Amino acid sequence: MELFQNLIELRKFRSTNAMWNSLQLNSPMSVGYVTNLIESRTFSNKEEWRDFYYQSGHERIRLGSIRGMSKELNLNYGRTEEELKGYGQKMYAELQKSGNPLNITLAECVFMVKYRVMGETWNGVIMREKNTIENMTKIFPYCSFEKVEGEADYKYAIDYEMCLEGRLVCALQIKPMSYEKGFSPEIMKAKRANKAKNDLYVKENGVPVYYVYSKADGTIINHDVVSLLKHSLQMPSAA
Structure with missing residues (x-):
């Protein structure tokens, strides 16, 4: 099976590691128990896993609108693509505060969020x-x-x-x-x-x-x- 490829320059990618943690974007409350989600069913390829994760995010929002968002929903469901884009925007805004010395773009921030959440999880399983x-x-x-x-x-x-x-x-x-x-x-x-x-x-x-x-x-x-x-x-x- 194909792996997700990290298209970001390694120096740029590593420079956001501390921020990824300090903003708690890696927290299960932010992205769900991703390992549990990927182990919850069989996926024939990485695109199927990606789509499942996004769909799980939509289901989380749907259920939250009915019974109110809860810790259980946040932990046991994925996130929508728009939510991950929002995390990328949050990372980009934080970079701007420090002057963004490596000139990391907003698009790169969004990609790094998606890669860390879905790509690294999939690659680890494979x-x-x-x-x-x-x-x-x-x-x-x-x-x-x-x-x-x-x-x-x-x-x-x-x-x-x-x-x-x-x-x-x-x-x-x-x-x-x-x-x-x-x-x-x-x-x-x-x-x-x-x-x-x-x-x-x-x-x-x-x-x-x-x-x-x-x-x-x-x-x-x-x-x-x-x-x-x-x-x-x-x-x-x-x-």
Whole structure:
């Protein structure tokens, strides 16, 4: 899958890091629990994720107009494109107070807000998958790991199929530990939907679906799944 590209000169981008934090634009109250949102469903590409995040923002506003804006809505929903543009304007205004020595434009500020909120989140998820599979390949050198097509991902809620000598062993879903420990309404809804999809996969293919929880660098957190796979493949228990 394609990553979001940072089109801003690195020196300019880094110069706004402190401001991004001091203005609390990175706060969940400002942008929602973005990791929870991206883990709440399966996206076939980065544009689908972007559109979902904006639509979630519109839903937040709709619900807020009915029952009043609340902490729950702010934390568990995204933001509209106009709201993110507003954050960019806020950043630009703050830059002007300091003389804006790098001549960062308003358009660049808006882009940086969007990239930090949606781009970096998406890129982190994609890179986690890539690094995790590279790690799994080192642990299971005689196995192959095939990325499933978008249709299968959506239907079964799986990321990869693991095979040994052409024989299907299992399917894998790669997630951050925040998914396992998350209990927001969106995450719980996603877990229920994913379980139903996983159960369908098991019924149709006769092999299990395992969840691999890992860090962005591919470090696997739930070592029990590795031990389980080694046992089923009759591999030595030592990594």
